[in-house]
Amino acid sequence: MRTALVTGISGQDGSHLAELLLGRGYRVVGTTRDAARELPAGLGERVELVAVDMLDGRRMAEVLSRHRPDEVYNLAACTSGEGQFDDAVEIGRVNGLAVSVLLEAIRGVDPRIRFCQASSSEMFGDASQSPQSEETPFHPRSFYGAAKLYAHWMVRAFRRRHGLFAASAILFNHEGPRRGPGFVTRKVTSQVARIAAGLATELRLGNLDARRDWGYAGDHVRGMWLMLQQDSADDFVLATGETHSVRELCERAFGHVGLDYRDHVREDAAAFRPPDPVQLVGNPAKARARLGWSTEVRFGELVDMMVDADLRLLRQGAGGA
Ligand SMILES: NC(=O)c1ccc[n+]([C@@H]2O[C@H](COP(=O)([O-])OP(=O)(O)OC[C@H]3O[C@@H](n4cnc5c(N)ncnc54)[C@H](OP(=O)(O)O)[C@@H]3O)[C@@H](O)[C@H]2O)c1
Numbered sequence: 001m002r003t004a005l006v007t008g009i010s011g012q013d014g015s016h017l018a019e020l021l022l023g024r025g026y027r028v029v030g031t032t033r034d035a036a037r038e039l040p041a042g043l044g045e046r047v048e049l050v051a052v053d054m055l056d057g058r059r060m061a062e063v064l065s066r067h068r069p070d071e072v073y074n075l076a077a078c079t080s081g082e083g084q085f086d087d088a089v090e091i092g093r094v095n096g097l098a099v100s101v102l103l104e105a106i107r108g109v110d111p112r113i114r115f116c117q118a119s120s121s122e123m124f125g126d127a128s129q130s131p132q133s134e135e136t137p138f139h140p141r142s143f144y145g146a147a148k149l150y151a152h153w154m155v156r157a158f159r160r161r162h163g164l165f166a167a168s169a170i171l172f173n174h175e176g177p178r179r180g181p182g183f184v185t186r187k188v189t190s191q192v193a194r195i196a197a198g199l200a201t202e203l204r205l206g207n208l209d210a211r212r213d214w215g216y217a218g219d220h221v222r223g224m225w226l227m228l229q230q231d232s233a234d235d236f237v238l239a240t241g242e243t244h245s246v247r248e249l250c251e252r253a254f255g256h257v258g259l260d261y262r263d264h265v266r267e268d269a270a271a272f273r274p275p276d277p278v279q280l281v282g283n284p285a286k287a288r289a290r291l292g293w294s295t296e297v298r299f300g301e302l303v304d305m306m307v308d309a310d311l312r313l314l315r316q317g318a319g320g321a
Contacts, residue, residue: 005069007031007054007102008076009047012178013118015040017073017221018047024225029067031076040178054098060105064113071114071228074102078144079180088143095147096154103158103166114165114228115155121172121213121239121280123149131283134170134235156235165233169224172239172282175302176217177309184246185214185306188253193310195264196257203264206271208250211243213281216297216305226291239282240295252303257311 004021008014009030019041021028028047030039035051038044050063054076064072077095078087099117106113122145123138140146155168179186184205194200215238223238250261287293297305 001025001027002070003027003029003067004071004073005029005031005064005067006047006073006075007052008074009043009049010037010039011075011079012176012180012217013174013221014075015043015178016176016217017075017224018043020218020221020225022046029063029069031063054094055101057101057105060102061109064105064109068110069113071116072102072106073116073118073224073228074099075118077118077148086143091143091147092150095144096150099151100154103154103164107158107162107164111162111164114233115167116224116228117151117155117166117168118224119152119155119168119170119235120145120148121170121237121282123152123170124280127278127280130279131239131241131281132170132237133283134237134286152235159233165228167227167230167233168235169220169227170235170237170282171220172213172215172237172280174215174217174220174238175306177306178217179306184212185249185303186310188246188249189303189306190310190313192253192257192259192307193314195254195259196311197314199314201264202266203250204266204268204271205246205250206268206273207275208247208265208267209245210273210275211245211279211281213239213241213243214249214299214302215240215295216302219295219297223287223291223293226287226293230291234290236287236291236293237282237284238287238293239284240299241282241284242299243279243281244299248299249303252300253307256304256307 031052124132125141126139155166158164159166175185191203254261
């Protein structure tokens with residue numbers, strides 16, 4: 001039986017990845033900051049949860065020595081836009097430096113451990129070309145993107161210098177029913193559920209013409225797993241390769257419950273973000289060719305799935321707040 005260690009297992013991707021790994025017969029160990037954390041989808045019963053400070057190299061080495069993983073997936077990060085984007089030091093520590101701490105621990109305990117880093121399309125930032133591939137130069141704009149880029153380069157450096165099987169997944173946006181409430185997809189689908197239930201009437205959003213490359217989390221974590229099943233470590237863009245606007249997102253989500261988004265959505269000037277100078281959209285050709293990876297859940301299906309999940313949550317009394 002293979003063992004996988006997943007940092008940040010309580011998050012959206014962590015839970016999808018844990019389900020995938022358990023389904024493939026892995027023993028799964030997950031890290032969290034809080035051992036009392038409840039995992040979604042009944043995972044608490046099926047994975048071993050350990051509390052770890054991601055910056056504590058000694059503790060990380062202890063966890064690796066005790067659980068002896070074959071594969072490590074580093075998903076823990078400051079990700080939500082709720083104020084955390086502004087904390088440059090914390091973002092630098094967790095999204096950047098912690099990756100070096102983890103790679104050093106792997107090197108010390110067992111350099112055969114395979115490692116996958118959850119990197120981000122935000123590393124491209126003010127990209128000079130579109131779509132973006134593994135060859136596109138990085139120009140991060142945010143603290144988040146800059147810290148992720150440091151980690152990305154450290155993954156490559158550990159691979160070159162120490163021969164570790166260390167791979168970096170350059171992830172474009174991926175969503176699903178477990179997406180945090182601060183992200184625009186979930187903001188839309190949860191409010192659509194409330195409006196459909198008669199609990200609200202309006203949804204305020206920023207620029208409706210902003211476009212994103214939105215995929216499904218279940219597909220993207222499968223890509224990360226595939227990356228660690230190869231003969232050698234490499235970096236891959238995981239993306240759908242197509243974009244949709246916030247307006248299309250609203251149209252689909254409201255349409256799914258028989259409503260017209262134009263009756264409910266208000267564009268809020270205060271929430272406008274400056275437009276991206278170059279369209280951020282990934283080119284997944286390398287992942288397709290080398291991993292045989294492609295996305296299975298299309299945009300419309302993804303939005304319907306999220307609305308249905310939010311309607312269910314509301315009925316269960318957990319999503320109405
Ligand atoms: N989802 C996307 O579209 C996307 C796109 C590009 C890259 N990524 C990357 O993919 C990974 C997974 O994303 P996700 O969507 O699953 O994120 P998520 O739902 O926000 O989960 C991230 C997890 O990281 C842990 N975490 C948060 N702040 C932390 C801190 N200060 N120190 C240590 N751990 C912390 C949390 O676990 P505990 O609270 O249990 O500690 C949280 O559950 C992240 O590294 C993210 O940056 C995601």
